[in-house]
Amino acid sequence: MASDGPEASTPLTDELLERIRLDGPLRFDLFMDAVLYDPRRGFYATGGRAGARAGDFLTSPEVGPLFGAVVARAVDRWWIEAGRPEKFTVVEPGAGPGTLAAAVRLAAPECGDRLEWVMVERTAAQRARHVDRLGASSALDSPRPLAGVHLISVSALPTGFAADVVLANELLDNLPTRLVERTSTGWSEVWVAAGDTGLIEDLRPLGREDPEVLVLDRVAPDVRSGQRVPLEDEARSWLRWAFGVVGVSGRVVVIDYADTTASMAHRGQGEWMRTYAVHGRGTGPLEDCGTQDLTCDVASDQLADVRPPDVDRSQADFLISHGMDELVEEGRQLWAERAHIGDLAAVRARSRVREAEALCDPSGLGAHRVLEWGPTSPANPVAG
Ligand SMILES: C[S@@+](CC[C@H](N)C(=O)[O-])C[C@H]1O[C@@H](n2cnc3c(N)ncnc32)[C@H](O)[C@@H]1O
Structure with a gap:
């Protein structure tokens, strides 16, 4: 059932409308893929990115x-654990x-030369920055530098890497997510269709034989009629891919805003599917196509259905367990010694206190979850 809503028009909106009128509605995940990654007009193709200033x-x-300095410590620990x-x-x-x-490179970890x-x-556009600004190599087989971390930038990994x-x-x-709604008879899925004045939602019943729907029945059997949740097939496939890359002895670490499917059903779509532009919240997901970021909370239980993480903790706990407080204290002391010089080292040292507060803010980045999957064992195999 299609429902009309207000949509702002952009060049990408117009292109999507034309495509839908020709080829039919787009499933929501394909729509999300287009608004973020369309090679000419998607949010990232047109310069959208993370950044403090720009x-x-x-x-x-x-x-x-500071975040990278703590990650460098974590990497050292994992390197030592790996022998x-x-x-x-x-x-x-x-x-x-x-x-x-x-x-991480700036932090000069002990394992840096390795x-x-x-x-x-x-x-x-972002890969170009890796090469231009960081001097990263763009080939996996490029010779490593004489000292320090070897940075490489690629668009994808070859099979078997x-x-x-x-x-x-x-x-x-x-990652593009599917979007589903519980109805009195089962699940329906959101597709994006062309209305008279712009893009509109089109809810289509989902077959019970869809294997991904069975995931929802497993992780969130009590979702009520009218409630919506994301169905994160692509994130689940990504996790399986990551397990393939690290094999049985490696480690996968996911840092993100995450929640359970049942909790998201309760919170409502506007809370877990968000748009951002120029450091502020954007408009509705179907609006301003290509000019705003579109993100969705990670359904940690849908990932756990592939394989439960060995550790699931807040970003604050992860950072503290890898020595953030020591780095902050070191920064305080350095600032005390060098404040009168006021050089870059002194300023960086002082800013660690402020950075730590932001990274651990329970109502912000500190609430991110860090999910870790360590080496595989017979007790924690990868499902399906
Ligand atoms: C929200 S940004 C995060 C950037 C960075 N990790 C950070 O924390 O600042 C997500 C990035 O993932 C990239 N991306 C999305 N899907 C990808 C994929 N399948 N493979 C590689 N990169 C992808 C996007 O282009 C974008 O640059």
Whole structure:
């Protein structure tokens, strides 16, 4: 059943309307893929990105170098746990402008000379920044530098590529998601259709044989009629892909805003599916196509249905467990010693206090979840 709503027109909206009139409605995840990643007019293709000053939204790496410094400590710990191998590869899918990789390199981790950090970024404009601003190599087989972290930037990994860690910060909330609504008879799915004046929703009943719907019945059997939830097939496929990259002995780390499916049903779509533009909330998901970010909370229980994480904790707990407080204290002391000089080192040291507050803010970035899957064992196999 289609319902009309107010939609603002953009060049991408007009293109989508034309495409839908020719080929028929788009399932919501395909629509989300287009508004974010259309190669000419999608949000990321037209310059949308994370960033403290110029960006559209602020992620933890963009708060300042402290986040990357703590991640560098975590990587050192994982490298030591792995037996200090000669080469240690971290893959960072959805690396955005590469700010996390830059901060890890700046932190000079103990494993630095052994560390290969592979940024996998879908958007060409962001990959260009990796090469231009960070001097990253754009080939996986490029020779490593004589010292320090080897940064590599690619659009995708070849099949069979193996790494020790896959770490994604705020990627999964940007993967296209399906959108479904519970009805009195089962589940219906949101498609995007062409109305008289713009894009409109079209709710279509979903067959009970759809295997992904069975996931919803498993994780959220009590969703009530009229409530909506995301159906995150792509995030689940991504997790299976990540397990393939790290094999049985590696580690997958997902950092993102996350919730359970049942809780999202209760909170309402406007709370967990959000749009952002120029550091503010945007308009409705079907509006202003291509000019705003469109994100969805990660359904942690849908991921856990693939394989339950070994650790699920807040970003604040993750950062503290990897020595954030020591770094902040070190910063305080350095500032006390160098405040009279006021050089970059002193200013960076002082800013750690402010960064730590932002990264651990329980009503902001500190509430992000960090989900970690360690080496596979017979007790925690990957499902399906
Ligand atoms: C919200 S941004 C996060 C950027 C960065 N990780 C940060 O925390 O600042 C998500 C990024 O993931 C990228 N992306 C989305 N899907 C991707 C995929 N399948 N593979 C690689 N990158 C992807 C987008 O282009 C975008 O740059």
